[in-house]
Amino acid sequence: MGTIRIENHEIPFREGDNILKTALAAGMEIPYFCYHTALGSLGACRLCAVEITPKDPGKAPQVVMACLEPARGGIEVSISSAAAQQVRQKVIEFLMTNHPHDCPVCDEGGECHLQEMTVACGPPYRRYRGRKRTFTNQYLGPLVHHEMNRCITCYRCTRFYQDYALGDDLGAMRLRNEVYFGRFQDGPLASPFAGNLVEICPTGVFTDAVFRQHFARVWDLKTAPSICPHCSIGCNTLPGARDGMLRRVRNRFHPDLNRWFICDRGRYGHQYSEHPARPLTSRVDGAKVSYRQALAAAAEQIKAVGDKTGGLGSVREDLEGNTLLRALLNGFNGIFTAFSDPRLEAATITAVTALQNTTGAPSLAEMEQADAALIVGDLTAHAPMIDLALRQAYRSGARLAVLHSGPTPLARFAATALAIPPHEMSVCLSHLSERAAAPSAANSNQKEMLANIVVSLTASHRPLLIGVTETLSASQIAVLAQLAAALGPGARLAYALPGANAYGAALLSQTGRATAMLEAIETGHIQNLIVAGNDPLGDTRLGARWRAARQRLDSLIVLDCVATATAEAADILIPVAAWAERSGTFVNYEGRAQGFTHTFRRPEFLPSTAEVIADLARHLELVLPDIAAALGDTFPGYQAPVPGAPGSPLPAPAIPMHIDTTIHQGCESHPGRWQAALSTWYGDDPLASFAPALTELVPAVAALISPAAALNEGIKAGERVRLQGPAGTVVLPVQPDNDVAAGTIALTRAVLAQLGAGHGDPLELEKVS
Amino acid sequence: MEAVLTHHLDINAPLNLQAYRAAGGYRSLNAAFDRKPEEIIETVEAANLRGRGGAGFSCGLKWRLRGADAPRPRYLICNIDESEPGTFKDRHLLYGGPHQIIEAVIVSAYALQAEQAVIFVRGEYAKGGNGLRRALEEAEIAGLVGTNIGGNGFDLQIEVHVSGGRYICGEETAMLNAIEGRRPNPRPKIPRPSVKGLWGYPTTTNNVETLVNVPHILLNGAAWFHDLGVNGGCGTKLFCVSGMVQHPGLFELPCGTSARELIFEHAGGLAEGRTLLGFLPGGASTAFLLPEHLDVPMDFDPVAKAGSRLGTGSIIVLDDTTCPVQVTLNLMRFFARESCGFCTPCRDGLPYLAQILTAIAAGEGQAEDLALLEELSDIIGPQSFCAFAPGAVTPLISSLQGFRKHYESHIATGRCPFDAADRNGA
Incomplete structure (x- = not known):
């Protein structure tokens, strides 16, 4: 750690940090567009120009980009030098050649980074006499509104959407001053984190489509620090209201949890409180x-x-x-x-007990540092921001293993993804736990894959085990805790719990x-x-x-x-x-x-x-x-x-851990021919299911079964089946899905409620002719 | 002078493997395998073979600086993404003699101990790419490419990658992105591609004309290569001459040949009664030279000394009927169109320049426009991310200096003095 002189202040820097990061950390302002703490430096916008004077008096000062220039001891950095200001002014002038002067009707107005930078750095008058470039906007679904003419091509959107959140349906197309950020055709954005585009965009290209329906200027919004009520992560949020009505929710930085981002359920689920059917009178x-x-x-x-x-x-x-x-x-x-x-x-009490009896669950920031993780269940629906944290771990090279009964988006990034029927999950987890305690020879293909998972967890320095409480039994949760214990003190354990205050x-x-x-x-x-x-x-x-x-x-x-x-x-x-x-x-x-x-x-x-x-x-x-x-x-x-x-x-006396982890072979191994698995999606929780913009995106309701099972039963995609559960019958089209385990029918919460079946309960399936 | 690089070229019927071998092709493989890789690099360095893609950096030095202990796998990229306006030398090499290229890649990869080579072909040269692939197949079947080449224990895979077809793909780091299937934006220059290049591994990129010199240097030695040049130049150079000359074309001549000889002897000079206004010595992204520079030897250092660059050695000639404002506008439109759209000064600055030039060329320029062009160029060139925009503003800046009175006349009279109607005395 050395020090660098910025604007005549000695600023300490960490080796490897660039000048921009160093200055921002010290509370000094250098204007920028494309840089983002989470996304790093790019060097595209050229706004963060500073002048550096090398230690060697023989060398002339030069203008460099603060985001690309490593901080070094002995150099002097001037943010305010005439040469640096000249560059920033020109960059704004260039950006403004095409940016529409539509601030009065732009949703971003008043909280627009471009607006602020233009006032701070730009020339006061327009010299460009040519025509502006224009684009056709796209329909990107009910959550995000698209207005491409405002784009200043900072690439933040694709860097977040593709590189950070690992989505693949939004990207940069075309070239020169016609770079277009959008989808290959109109349609809803598929990422569970798409709403972050609204905040990551430094101007009004991506704006909040829900907020837009009841828009208010930012200075008219009442805000107060809040916590997201839609899952157990506790992301920090900043709701904004006006005239007795909740208008929008934005991310609020928490250093260990959500930091810069929240999921779409957290951003748009708030609509439940403005639902027309909401009870307001006793x-x-x-x-x-x-x-x-x-x-x-x-x-x-x-x-x-x-x-x-x-x-x-x-x-x-x-x-x-x-x-x-x-x-x-x-x-x-x-x-x-x-x-x-x-x-x-x-299950929930067991999970909390297990956490109380270990070092406790890691924060999202710690999860990003994991170098191997075992995920049991579908995190994307039950704790979307853990999913995003694990995508960061994956990007840094962590090996992910996923045990799931139904579809789960994280399977795509997993080194090992095993579709396990709910009734076999216990055996599977016990096997992992035993193996971690005492390695033995594998005697089947599945066991070999499980053995590989144990090897990868054992070999890692910061292994992480995460279970989804809603689709696990108390004993399965306890076995996962045993596995964590067997992996040693470095292993971390977490559970996605079933509610904001679970x-x-x-x-x-x-x-x-x-x-x-x-x-x-x-x-x-x-x-x-x-x-x-x-x-x-x-x-x-x-x-x-x-x-x-x-x-x-x-x-x-x-x-x-x-x-x-x-x-x-x-x-x-x-x-x-x-x-x-x-x-x-x-x-x-x-x-x-x-x-x-x-x-x-x-x-x-x-x-x-x-x-x-x-x-x-x-x-x-x-x-x-x-x-x-x-x-x-x-x-x-x-x-x-x-x-x-x-x-x-929360100061709470620890509940002693005495949990029965024996597997009840009798009840778990003979579930009948078919059993149910809960298959939900990222926009689903008891509150968010009253948010109209999210419910517009609910996937089509179908009975998901594995393609092998469909072949076995002679059922083709789209053909209908009658499902019988303890509480009723439901007729649904079949959709074969590779991520569904054998003998398992993945169904939504609403369908399960109609059938009266929970995750892992037996069902009967019959083809409707 | 006997042609070296173009000796066996035939764009209508390029030599197949058998014919190429009969003409002495692939002899350099044995010459290479008889030596240690570092000896070859020394020879190439001693020959003072300088990069023909435009930068003029010493090829041998580039190879040496990559380091003999660079991690594996190592990549060699042969750049045939020739997209510079007025430049058509690599096309000739590609269409006329694919085996010469493959031979050059093999011996160069051996010198670099690279196990994988990519020949990156301009999108519009797709047919040439097909011919190259056919030749590569012949070479593979003959055991010249693949594992244990010539029983020497050297393994080399060669891949022909035909570009999606944009000027920027020829930029060294944008090319890496293009090959990896990403958007061809340039990458930061640190770490260097020689340290962290294609797929994150050491990568050396050379222009095809540079590489095809290597087999000849191996067979004939560094001294022979020195002697090929004149006026201090080394080797031969493929010169393209186009524009207002009687016989535009490709000429292989000693490096250091004067522009006067090229334009007036080899390219047939100007049309009857015309006088020379100026010329671009090295392609679209070099500074204009004036008639007073005609005797400058066409070699890297002398052209640089004259205030321009040898670039690709592609001369574009302007005579007294050519409007230099129109020519500059044409170039600026090209560069504005080919900007990858990554950084602001290039993406939004070049169209700004093109817009001002359009106005001037149409007689709608304003008195302050020339100062504005200079003011903007001063930022666009130095403050852009890669070398594209500095190249793009180079002809503009030199044009504003060399042909200032033409600009001023456009603005003062409100019309282009070169308009046909004006010339016809209307």
């Missing part, structure tokens, strides 16, 4: 009532049945809401859990409570159920059983901000604030508690879940600790994380 027995009346009605119900009340929190409900609901239930010895599905309850929800729940609650309702021991942000009636596996159980309830009280099946069926519905409208805390997949604060208030009165519970307690004349005290009681030493700060580990 209802009792279907009639609109005031919030007070609804509270009174709920209190009356609870008083009537006393301790025969259950509370169902949620993995997408914030820590405050879940904690206070549990505290309320504790008040009259009711049952609380955050899970409607006992399997998911056990980690927190798991710490408030206990294995077996979901079953106990369901049985208590079925036997009449619970007559009153309070549901906060959960949708048991829409559960993929147990929805039918919950719907039947609901008939036995005296009263179903639902607190939610989306119109789920459960909310629709509520006796008492109390609408609550969506995440951008309230303050709260989410605990992400690492156990990192991150606070968010309300960006705006809607015109309707919409309290947070915790506020509703507190009000309800007052109506019940129950002495309930306030939120801070309740959290302090549950998590000793708890300090509310400050919104906008990087978050802090």
Whole structure:
């Protein structure tokens, strides 16, 4: 580490860093377009010109590009020299020969890098007298709007889209001053990270198509630091609202998590809070009532049945809401859990326990440093930003191994991708774990591939194991943790958890409570159920059983901000604030508690879940600790994380690890001829499924089976099959897919809910003639 | 002087393997294999063979600097992406004698101990590329290319890559991208291609005319090569002469032959009654020279001393009926069109220059335009990413100096003095 003189300041630099990076890190401004911290130097825009004076007095000063020139000791750098300014001015003048002067009608206006640089560096007047070049724009789908005339050809879009996110349907075409950034033909962008084009583009070529529908100038937007509610990563976001309406969501830099980017679910999923069907008024027995009346009605119900009340929190409900609901239930010895599905309850709690008993899950930045990774399940749908982090690891040479039952985009980048039927996953994981502990000879092709995975993990310095909780059983999750332990202290373990606050929800729940609650309702021991942000009636596996159980309830009280099946069926519905409208805390997949604060208030009165519970307690004349005290009681030493700060580990006493990892051969090896696998896509979660722009992109619903299975059954692509599950039948066209395991039918969440089958459950398939 | 490089060329019926061998072809392989690779490099360096692609860098030095211990695999690229306006020498070599090229590539690859060579052929020379592929097939069948060539333990694969067809593909690093199937934008020059080139491995790129000299140097020695030149030049040079001359064409002449001899003896001089206005000595991206430079020897250093570059040795002649503004505009349009679109000064600056020149040529120029052209060129040339834009503004800058009064007259009179109507006295 030496020092370099920039504008007469001694600036320390790291060996190998260029002048631009060094200056920016020291807070000195050098204008630039094509450089980006995540994408590195390119040297195309020529805006970052600086003048350097070599140590040797015999050598004349020269203008160089700061992004390409290595920082060296002894040289003097001038940003403000006349020669450097002259170059920058000309670069802007050149760019402006074709850029339309349409700032007043451009969505980027007010937050346009080109606008700022032009004001800062450019000539005040236009000298070019020729015609401007014009392009035809493309339709790029519902998320990103295209306006090519504004392009300044910095190549950031393709460098992000192709080089960084490894997408292949957007690129640079043609040459000279007609370089065109787009698709080979009109159509929706296929990358789950396409929305980042909006932010990475330094001008208004790629703008937010959803924001555009209800556009507001950036200076008119109210913003506040927030946390993405759409999966367990906890990406930091900056929602922007105006006039009581959420308009858009942008990335907010977090040094260890999302940094410069977020996925499209995080950027566009927010539309759920503006969905026309969103409940905004309290209802009792279907009639609109005031919030007070609804509270009174709920209190009356609870008083009537006393301790025969259950509370169902949620993995997408914030820590405050879940904690206070549990505290309320504790008040009259009711049952609380955050899970409607006992399997998911056990799996999530096991995952959190496993993490508590190891070094904990790595951050996304750490995942990018992995040199080998084993992925079990489909990360693209369940934790898109882990997928993006692993794409970076892959770009740096990491060997990826993917075990999956249905399609998963990461398989394309995997050194080994094995399609494993859900019921064989346990055997497979156990085999890996045993092999890692004691190598033995492989005796089948699949075992040989598994052996190769172990070899690659063992040989690596920073191996990473990641499981998708929603498609794994508790024992499979435990086996994955054992495998991590067998690989030694360098191995890192992570799980994609089933919701933004799944980690927190798991710490408030206990294995077996979901079953106990369901049985208590079925036997009449619970007559009153309070549901906060959960949708048991829409559960993929147990929805039918919950719907039947609901008939036995005296009263179903639902607190939610989306119109789920459960909310629709509520006796008492109390609408609550969506995440951008309230303050709260989410605990992400690492156990990192991150606070968010309300960006705006809607015109309707919409309290947070915790506020509703507190009000309800007052109506019940129950002495309930306030939120801070309740959290302090549950998590000793708890300090509310400050919104906008990087978050802090949730202080939680570790649950001892005693998990049954024996494989129940009896129930796992004879699932019938066919079994279901959950196959979802990156835009799908209980909230984002109410976002119209995302749902426009939902892949066509089909029964995905392996081509070999299709051949075996004599079913051709597009032919229809009748699927029978415990709760019903569905007729669907068949789509052969190489990424689907043998004997497996990959289906969407909605189809599974109709069938009443979860991931790994047996199904019957019959060709419709 | 007896032709060396063009001796056996026949663009209508290039020699097949048998005929080429009968004419003495492929003899240099034995001469090469009898020596150590570093001896060959020494000989080539001693011969002072300078790069015929335009830069004029010493071929032997380039090879030596790659280093004998460079990691493997090593690549040799033979550049036949000849796209410079007015230049057609490599086309002659390609269409007229593909075996000469293959022989040159084999011995050069041996000197460099490269196991893979790529012959990069201009897109518009696709037919020539086909002929080259046929010749390569003959050579492969005869065991001249492949593994253990001539029982010598030397392995070489040669691939013929026909370009997608853009001027920029001839740029050394853009060519690497093109071969790798990427967009042919130039790459940063550090690390050098000789360190990290094609697919990330050491790569040496030479123009085809440079390489075809190597077998002859091996067979005849460095001193012989020196003696071929005149006025201090070494070897022969393929000169192209085009423009306002009576007999435009390709001439293999001693390196160092004067421009006067080339234009007035070999190319038949100007049409009756015309006088010389100026000429481009080395292709479109070199500075204009004036009649006073006619006696400059056409060799790298003397032409550079005269303020221009030997470039590809392709003379384009302007006589007193040629509007130099139109010629410059024509060149600028070419370069603006062929910019790869990577960096701002080149991509958006060259069309800007072309637009101003268009206005001047049409008689719509403004008084401040000449200063503006110079002001913009001063940034576009030095501040661009690769050597394309500096080359592109070179003829403009020299044209503004050498033919200033023509520009001023366009602007002052609001019309082109060379317009046919004006000349006819209308």
